[in-house]
Amino acid sequence: AVIGAYKTPIMGLGEFALVGAIGYHALNGLRIILVDFWSKGTKYQRQLFWIVIGLWLVTMLAFAPRHLMNVFAHAAGGQ
Numbered sequence: 001a002v003i004g005a006y007k008t009p010i011m012g013l014g015e016f017a018l019v020g021a022i023g024y025h026a027l028n029g030l031r032i033i034l035v036d037f038w039s040k041g042t043k044y045q046r047q048l049f050w051i052v053i054g055l056w057l058v059t060m061l062a063f064a065p066r067h068l069m070n071v072f073a074h075a076a077g078g079q
Helices: 002-006 009-037 045-075
Strands: none
Touching (some): 009 045
16 A cells, blocks of 8 residues: 555556655755865855856756656556
């Protein structure tokens, strides 16, 4: 019953949001490390932020089709 609950579209969208949050958190953590330990980190923190956003978007755009295709295939009764 629990495994069946995890195969619902709501949980699939929740997984998508969780992956997005974890991915952003990881990339932003690397940005914070650079700001803290790189002598020019504070000077370039705004650029580093936009790099993080760009990398996160590319990652999510690569992840989204595959994951959402699987989520909605299960919802439609497919594999």
